[in-house]
Amino acid sequence: MNKNEDLSPRQLVRVAQKIREKMQSLVQTRTRAVILRAEALYLVQAQAKSLRRQLQITLARGWDAAADRLARRIALVARDLPMYAQNVEHVVEARRTVTVPSVRCLLADLQQLKEEMDGLRYQTGQGILAVTTEPITLEGVYLGPFEVQLCLNSLARDEPYSAYEIVALDPQPAGCNSDVTHPHVSDQRLCAGDAVTPIGAALSSGRVCDFFLLVRSVLTTYNSSSPYVSLDNWYGTSCHDCAYSVAGDDSRWCTSDPLRQLLRTVGQAGRIRSSASGLHDRKGEARSPSGRAHGDRTAPVGRVGQADYPNRRCRVKIEIVVSPQGETRLETKGFAGASCQEASRFIESALGEMLSDRPTAERYQVSAGQTQNHERT
Numbered sequence: 552m553n554k555n556e557d558l559s560p561r562q563l564v565r566v567a568q569k570i571r572e573k574m575q576s577l578v579q580t581r582t583r584a585v586i587l588r589a590e591a592l593y594l595v596q597a598q599a600k601s602l603r604r605q606l607q608i609t610l611a612r613g614w615d616a617a618a619d620r621l622a623r624r625i626a627l628v629a630r631d632l633p634m635y636a637q638n639v640e641h642v643v644e645a646r647r648t649v650t651v652p653s654v655r656c657l658l659a660d661l662q663q664l665k666e667e668m669d670g671l672r673y674q675t676g677q678g679i680l681a682v683t684t685e686p687i688t689l690e691g692v693y694l695g696p697f698e699v700q701l702c703l704n705s706l707a708r709d710e711p712y713s714a715y716e717i718v719a720l721d722p723q724p725a726g727c728n729s730d731v732t733h734p735h736v737s738d739q740r741l742c743a744g745d746a747v748t749p750i751g752a753a754l755s756s757g758r759v760c761d762f763f764l765l766v767r768s769v770l771t772t773y774n775s776s777s778p779y780v781s782l783d784n785w786y787g788t789s790c791h792d793c794a795y796s797v798a799g800d801d802s803r804w805c806t807s808d809p810l811r812q813l814l815r816t817v818g819q820a821g822r823i824r825s826s827a828s829g830l831h832d833r834k835g836e837a838r839s840p841s842g843r844a845h846g847d848r849t850a851p852v853g854r855v856g857q858a859d860y861p862n863r864r865c866r867v868k869i870e871i872v873v874s875p876q877g878e879t880r881l882e883t884k885g886f887a888g889a890s891c892q893e894a895s896r897f898i899e900s901a902l903g904e905m906l907s908d909r910p911t912a913e914r915y916q917v918s919a920g921q922t923q924n925h926e927r928t
Contacts, residue, residue, distance in 0.1 A: 558661075558665065558671055558672070558673060562673065563658055563661045563662065563665075564654065564658060566661060566673050566680060567654045567657035567658045567660075567661055568654055569678065569703055570652075570657050570703060570706075570757055570759065571651060571652065571653070571654055571657055571757070573703050573704065573706040573707045574649065574650070574651045574652070574706065574757045575651055576706075576707035577649055577706055577707050577709060577755065578646065578649050578651060580707060580708065580709045581642065581645055581646035581649055581709060582646060584642045584645070584646070584709075585639070585642045585643055585646055588635070588638045588639045588641075588642045589639055591635055591638070592632075592635040592636060592638070592639055595628060595631060595632055595635050596632070598628055599625060599628045599629065599632070602621055602624055602625045602628065603625065605621050606618060606621045606622065606625065609621060645755075648752065648755055648756070649755050649756070650755075650756045650757065651757070652756070652757045652758075657757060657759075660757075660758060660759055660760045661759065661760070663760045664682065664759060664760040664763055667760065667763075667764060668682040668683070668684070668763060668764075668767065669682070669683050669685070670682055670683030670698070677702070677704075678702060678703040678704045679700050679701065679702055679703070680700075680701045680703060680759065681698050681699060681700040681701065682698070682699055682763050683696055683697070683698050683699075683720065684696050684697045684698075684699065684767055684770060684771070686721070687733075687770055687771055689734065689771075689773045689782060690773060690782050692723075692782050692785050693723055694719075694723050694732070694733055695719055695720060695721030695722065695723050696719075696720045696721060697717050697718065697719055697720060697732075697733070697736075697770055698717075698718045698720055699715060699716075699717060699718075699763055699766050699767070699770075700715060700716045700717075700718060701714060701715045701759065701762065701763070702714050702715065702716075706754060711750070711751045711754040711755060712747070712750075712751065713740075714754060715741070715762075715766070716739040716740065717732075717733065717736045717739055717740070717741050717766070717770070718739055719732035719733070719736075725779070725780040725784075725785050725786075725787065726784075726785065726786045726787025727780060727784070727787040728779070728780060731779045731780045733770060734773055734774075734778035734779060734780060734781065734782060734785075735769060735770070735773075735774065735777075735778060735779065736770075736779070737779045741766065741769060741770075742777065742779065743765075743766075743769050744769070744774055744777060746765050746766075746768070746769050749761075749765055750762060750765050750766065753765060868883075868884050868885060869881065869882070869883050869884075869894065869895055869898065870882045870883075870884070871898070878906075879902050881895055881898060881899065881902065883895050
């Protein structure tokens with residue numbers, strides 16, 4: 552079937568028959584779920600009966616220690632029984648909510664959908680029913696039109712929340728994340744919020760027109776409390792260091808991180824990278840959490856002076872190690888006498904408050920190996 556071809560009445564009938572067929576399969580899928588949950592409940596009850604018989608034997612023979620162990624096991628089984636019974640009730644109720652409309656009702660539903668929304672199309676091979684929204688603009692941010700694609704085959708597998716995708720036809724992704732094409736769409740998956748339950752109910756009853764209208768309502772509404780990327784930060788902030796667009800909340804990782812300023816000073820800003828669940832400017836001040844947009848600029852530990860010449864063995868070097876707790880340890884190697892303190896003074900001033908300063912045992916082996924360490928944390 553041609554992608555842009557308007558559905559004829561005969562084609563609408565075929566789509567209605569396909570939906571009815573998948574709804575019948577959905578009833579069978581949920582019936583099998585009831586059987587499985589009931590079987591699990593039966594096995595737990597059978598275990599309780601077996602333990603009861605064993606407990607009777609221990610009582611008759613006076614095995615008090617064994618009776619005590621069996622009684623505790625019975626208590627554990629009894630504690631689990633309500634959960635298994637609740638699971639049975641849940642799948643029975645889920646099966647009851649599935650309705651199989653007639654072809655006539657489904658055809659009327661499709662006719663209404665054709666009138667309500669543009670671009671109705673059906674891909675026979677993949678079983679995808681799709682509609683196109685009008686271009687969407689939220690709070691002055693143009694997002695473009697979207698195509699809502701419903702995979703009818705997924706309805707039979709009882710996967711209502713993964714049965715559809717939201718495809719941007721004129722992508723206007725967030726500046727900090729190209730996978731986010733709408734504040735509530737990431738990787739073509741919709742975060743429906745409060746509409747999750749009604750969308751699932753519409754799919755489980757075969758009301759495809761209601762499903763598409765609900766999804767369109769979510770796409771044309773902005774919920775500022777739960778976006779993937781807020782509209783205020785949609786275009787992001789350009790990083791002064793690399794021109795990479797990041798969310799406004801994460802811009803300090805490039806512009807105000809003292810460690811990055813330090814590394815930029817020694818010419819390694821583009822190569823040396825730090826990581827920690829919360830970096831610290833000073834003692835007790837936690838930096839930004841780890842969930843930030845441009846994670847390609849973060850890595851466990853950076854060593855100053857080795858990035859440009861990976862194959863060169865440096866005679867003198869300064870190492871900066873950032874722990875997962877946000878503490879910074881500075882270590883100098885290859886300096887003679889007190890020259891290590893002079894060499895690392897500008898770094899220490901950038902890192903902030905010093906908690907400890909101690910020489911290692913190698914400080915006193917300068918004459919033998921011309922290597923001494925000066926650690927600062």
